[in-house]
Amino acid sequence: MSKRASLGQVHKYSLPVHPIEVPNIVPHNPISWVQFLIAYWKGVTVVQTTTADFVNGQFLVSNDEDIKTLWKNGFFGKGIFSRSEATWYDRTQKRLGLGEFKNLTIEEITAIRRDERKKFKKERAKLEAKQAELKKAGIVDPFIEERLELKNLRDKDIDVKVERTIDFRDDDQQLLVDGKLQNLETLELFAAEAFFLKFALNAINIRHNDQPISTVELFNKLSSSKVDDLFIMNYVVYHHYRSLGWCVRSGIKFGTEYLLYKRGPPFHHAEHAVIILPNYKDEQQNEQVAKDFVWLSSISRVIGGVRKNLIIVFVDIPTQEEFDSCETLEEKFKLYKINELLYRRWVANKNRD
Amino acid sequence: MNKEEGAMVTDEKLPISIINNKAFIFDLNVIKKLRFLGIGGVLSGTLPTAPQQNVFLGLPLQLMIEEVVWLVENEYAYLVPERDFLNDLIQGLNNDDVLQIQNEKQKLMDLEQNEKLIQLNDKLDKLGKNNTSDETKLKNINQSLSIKIFDNSNNLKNSEFLKKTILQNKLIQKNLLNSLNYNNLNYKIFNHLKLKNYFLAPGLRFGGKFIGYPGDPLRYHAHLIINTINWNQDIGLMNIVNGGRLATGVKKVWLIGSERDDDEDEQEDEQDEQEEKDEKVRCFSVEWAGFG
Numbered sequence: 001m002s003k004r005a006s007l008g009q010v011h012k013y014s015l016p017v018h019p020i021e022v023p024n025i026v027p028h029n030p031i032s033w034v035q036f037l038i039a040y041w042k043g044v045t046v047v048q049t050t051t052a053d054f055v056n057g058q059f060l061v062s063n064d065e066d067i068k069t070l071w072k073n074g075f076f077g078k079g080i081f082s083r084s085e086a087t088w089y090d091r092t093q094k095r096l097g098l099g100e101f102k103n104l105t106i107e108e109i110t111a112i113r114r115d116e117r118k119k120f121k122k123e124r125a126k127l128e129a130k131q132a133e134l135k136k137a138g139i140v141d142p143f144i145e146e147r148l149e150l151k152n153l154r155d156k157d158i159d160v161k162v163e164r165t166i167d168f169r170d171d172d173q174q175l176l177v178d179g180k181l182q183n184l185e186t187l188e189l190f191a192a193e194a195f196f197l198k199f200a201l202n203a204i205n206i207r208h209n210d211q212p213i214s215t216v217e218l219f220n221k222l223s224s225s226k227v228d229d230l231f232i233m234n235y236v237v238y239h240h241y242r243s244l245g246w247c248v249r250s251g252i253k254f255g256t257e258y259l260l261y262k263r264g265p266p267f268h269h270a271e272h273a274v275i276i277l278p279n280y281k282d283e284q285q286n287e288q289v290a291k292d293f294v295w296l297s298s299i300s301r302v303i304g305g306v307r308k309n310l311i312i313v314f315v316d317i318p319t320q321e322e323f324d325s326c327e328t329l330e331e332k333f334k335l336y337k338i339n340e341l342l343y344r345r346w347v348a349n350k351n352r353d
Numbered sequence: 354m355n356k357e358e359g360a361m362v363t364d365e366k367l368p369i370s371i372i373n374n375k376a377f378i379f380d381l382n383v384i385k386k387l388r389f390l391g392i393g394g395v396l397s398g399t400l401p402t403a404p405q406q407n408v409f410l411g412l413p414l415q416l417m418i419e420e421v422v423w424l425v426e427n428e429y430a431y432l433v434p435e436r437d438f439l440n441d442l443i444q445g446l447n448n449d450d451v452l453q454i455q456n457e458k459q460k461l462m463d464l465e466q467n468e469k470l471i472q473l474n475d476k477l478d479k480l481g482k483n484n485t486s487d488e489t490k491l492k493n494i495n496q497s498l499s500i501k502i503f504d505n506s507n508n509l510k511n512s513e514f515l516k517k518t519i520l521q522n523k524l525i526q527k528n529l530l531n532s533l534n535y536n537n538l539n540y541k542i543f544n545h546l547k548l549k550n551y552f553l554a555p556g557l558r559f560g561g562k563f564i565g566y567p568g569d570p571l572r573y574h575a576h577l578i579i580n581t582i583n584w585n586q587d588i589g590l591m592n593i594v595n596g597g598r599l600a601t602g603v604k605k606v607w608l609i610g611s612e613r614d615d616d617e618d619e620q621e622d623e624q625d626e627q628e629e630k631d632e633k634v635r636c637f638s639v640e641w642a643g644f645g
Contacts, residue, residue, distance in 0.1 A: 298560025302599050302602065305599075
């Protein structure tokens with residue numbers, strides 16, 4: 001894929017907070033020392049502030065610039081008409097034949113890939129049928145060449161030169177204002193994301209009923225005052241992995257709480273899937289919420305099937321008294337401890353390499 | 354296999370051994386008969402000739418608890434308790450019982466004696482030397498009557514008696530069934546699907562309670578991954594996603610089954626109530642769309 005700016009350049013920062021940039025120091029060159037000091041002195045940490053609306057329990061970002069900022073700096077949010085990155089505008093423009101021809105969006109790439117895969121499967125089925133027939137006649141595997149071809153078909157790079165086909169429907173007229181496409185798509189943040197941006201980075205202004213809302217107010221809206229509140233547990237884990245540099249995104253599509261990406265979705269597949277369980281001080285309480293093995297095995301099958309590791313995160317829950325006695329949010333969050341357990345499905349016969 | 358054919362195969366009730374709250378079948382013929390009833394079980398014994406592997410296993414066959422309950426409730430089988438249970442039973446015998454057992458044994462003894470006597474008489478008649486009295490003959494016979502020890506419990510002399518005791522005593526059967534500690538909901542779902550001619554097997558390796566085949570597993574791939582859930586229990590969106598993906602990934606359908614609560618019946622209108630009277634179990638299947 002050829003993009004105008006390389007992916008690494010676009011997604012240079014993993015959070016919407018940019019540290020001071022300083023030049024390299026060359027030890028035997030005193031001028032570089034001066035340059036360093038000036039840069040250090042004058043530099044400021046840039047926080048890219050965005051705005052989101054808190055409506056009906058959803059966090060929606062509707063400003064196009066803000067959407068781009070949040071996506072480029074740490075892959076926050078999900079386009080409401082798209083799979084992850086908000087690409088509806090680009091896709092629709094392409095479909096309606098407006099504007100210049102742009103690169104393929106991820107949705108289109110997936111569609112092409114699935115098409116190729118279908119072709120490959122068809123060819124494979126053909127070959128297998130042929131093989132079966134010859135096997136009956138007593139000849140064993142004469143298809144080395146065909147096999148190779150099949151392998152090439154599977155491994156070949158996907159051709160991304162797609163012709164522009166315009167599909168303009170009557171209803172599409174409504175999308176246009178003065179011949180220009182209106183962007184209807186907004187970016188949705190999940191609660192832990194929005195709260196992280198607000199509480200940890202202070203990089204977002206959140207409006208509720210058109211009034212700005214403070215961090216504490218937001219916290220009270222999102223969580224109950226119970227110590228084992230689901231939001232608190234989810235947030236603590238989210239914060240934990242974000243501060244360790246992981247790109248954390250929702251894992252709902254695999255039936256888990258989070259997915260951990262090393263850098264972000266365009267770079268690698270997610271490596272780990274996270275499920276969150278409480279760990280109370282009271283063993284009886286633990287037994288009450290304990291899940292059965294069928295539950296664990298079914299999750300691990302799904303995660304194993306997509307070649308990820310399953311991380312079971314146990315959040316140590318403090319007592320309600322401890323929680324209530326803390327005044328600030330920071331103190332409250334500090335009461336929670338995180339224990340991680342990596343769980344892998346391992347079959348002796350299939351995991352020899 | 355429908356019920357009628359199954360009944361033909363099992364005119365006699367089949368024994369299921371309960372050992373340590375697990376159910377086993379030790380007799381190959383019984384396993385064959387169970388197969389016709391749509392009960393597969395899992396072979397769980399090491400093969401004597403290849404003890405260092407566990408890919409291929411042999412007798413005994415272990416049954417799921419739901420399978421056991423189904424077999425007993427439908428009167429295809431009876432439960433055989435383990436030794437501790439028998440010991441308890443022996444402790445509880447009263448004099449009449451002991452007398453009855455002794456009589457039973459005496460009868461068998463007499464039968465054998467008489468048989469031997471007839472044989473002896475026949476032999477002596479042929480030789481023309483039949484001149485001693487029956488009493489002396491019996492004495493000689495008694496000396497030669499051997500006590501046989503068989504390696505199969507079915508051949509034990511008191512086997513029939515035991516079987517009768519265990520089989521006919523409803524309380525023993527009931528207690529044994531209860532000792533299995535089975536989950537009623539799981540059994541209801543099992544029974545419901547069994548009535549619909551599904552062949553069920555344990556589903557742990559697919560992350561479910563059961564897996565369901567449309568017929569014998571040797572002929573078909575499984576179609577269903579089955580989980581049970583309480584009527585008012587929160588299923589959880591995450592579990593639906595997980596179940597749907599899980600099943601679709603292995604070309605199956607995820608099925609959740611539950612039994613309707615009694616209280617809720619009253620709220621339903623009459624027509625619905627009529628329909629649902631016999632069938633309180635409800636099942637839903639979930640398929641994950643969007644896979645290429």
